[in-house]
Amino acid sequence: MAYRDIDMNLSAETLAIQKEVRKFAKDVMRPVGIELDQMADPADVIAQGSPLWDAYKGFRDLELHLNSIPPEYGGTAGTLDPMASYLISEELGYGDVGLTVSFGASGMPFGFAALFAPFIPEMEQMVRDYVEDKKGEVVGCWAITEPEHGGDWSLGGEAPECGPSVTGVLKGDEYIVNGEKAAWVSNGTLATHAVLHVGLDPDKGMGGTGLALIPLDLPGISKGAPLNKIGQRPLNQGSIIFEDARIPKQYMVLEPSTMVDMNMGETILAGANGGMAQIFAGLAKAAYDEAFNYAQQRVQGGVPIIEHKNIKLDLFKMFTRVEAVRANSRRMALYNAAQNALGQPPSGAHAVAAKCLATETATWVASKAVQIFGGNGLTKEYPVEKIFRDARAGMIEDGVNETLGLAAAEFL
Ligand SMILES: Cc1cc2nc3c(=O)[nH]c(=O)nc-3n(C[C@H](O)[C@H](O)[C@H](O)COP(=O)(O)OP(=O)(O)OC[C@H]3O[C@@H](n4cnc5c(N)ncnc54)[C@H](O)[C@@H]3O)c2cc1C
DSSP states (O other), X not given: OOOOOOOOOOOHHHHHHHHHHHHHIIIXXXXXXXXXXXXXXXXXXXXXXXXXXXXXXHHHHTTGGGGGSOGGGTOOTTTSOHHHHHHHHHHHHHHOHHHHHHHHHHHHHHHHHHHHTTTOHHHHHHHHHHHHXXXXXXXXXXXXXBXXXXXXXXXXXXXXXXXOSSEEEEETTEEEEEEEEOTTOBTTTTOSEEEEEEESOGGGGGGGEEEEEEETTSTTEEEOOOOOOSSOTTSOBOOEEEEEEEEEGGGEEEOHHHHHHTTHHHHHHHHHHHHHHHHHHHHHHHHHHHHHHHHHHOEETTEEGGGSHHHHHHHHHHXXXXXXXXXXXXXXXXXXXXXXXXXXXXXXXXXXXXXXXXXXXHHHHHHHHHHHHGGGGGSTTSTHHHHHHHHHHHTTTTSOHHHHHHHHHTTO
């Protein structure tokens, strides 16, 4: 039986967008993701001629990279039906979460830069370069995690020893920046631009953090080697090193006091985790679909295994949780989009709850899918072992679920 989508009142335009993105996710992202996943050396993922660039080109040809950019700079932000925006993320996550995270991070500095473009000419140029790029030559990243600071970013901490290790000191018209962002930065080794969290007032710990939007070809900035890991292998990750890097003053777009006044901690948590909830809802559905289809074909004991009651019941439990996650992620996404449209703060608590639920459910459903595939579930001949590895990384990505939960509990 076909998977029945029960959301009512989807416009013809929204359904057409969903169909187009689903096709890209199935025909391009899924096979490219599998090919990249099987590359032994993560440096090959981002090498010239890698199929990664076909995926980037496809994503940008569909103009999906414009979703975070306002119309005055050539983007589509705020013009799409919020449900269409949600479905785009879910379908991309269905195709490949590692590639989806790469695409999402690639736009982050530019979405932010558009907010400052009316006042800072360099920001406007940054946004325009990104909008026009169709090949993946202008790629962003979000550089927050450090070798010494991971889970604790979401928890803050006002003592000096809690503060960022990447620090900046203003000298004349430039900040002199030193320190290292961790090998976990998504797109770290291929990015041309970054959203950079940098300690400007060490006495205030995490409360002394400012936000810079920078090109990564400034003097004193270098990159580490691509990270080798078990899940989301199509997603390039790597460290960014600052050695007396000179960052023009105007790139430091938010001073620590403004970050605190604007409650940027919750806004950033809500944005990043809200996005994760949507794509992992898609991944959970991908795991379910693979298991359902396989169970109809695999014959054991003289019948397709879906005829065995244990398999049938497991599939129903998987379906139940996938639907719960999709419903919850949609509800959160639509609420936070409405808040955004009104210029009101998003709900960080709902976004973190949805991220934790989606990543934990995706991991559970993918593990069940491996079980339903039996021995075949453990081989690279079938997609579920990769889906399981990709899902597992989600419970650590963009904040460990436990520390995120502790942080979000404060928003209740
Ligand atoms: C696929 C993927 C993509 C990522 N992308 C990015 C990215 O784009 N940019 C970026 O900057 N980072 C990124 N990260 C990094 C990610 O945010 C961190 O890995 C995460 O925040 C955890 O930090 P850590 O690995 O240093 O673990 P640690 O902070 O060392 O945590 C280890 C364990 O200790 C617990 N713990 C840590 N601190 C505390 C505390 N204060 N109180 C209680 N318990 C604590 C945690 O719950 C965890 O179980 C990514 C990670 C992954 C896996």
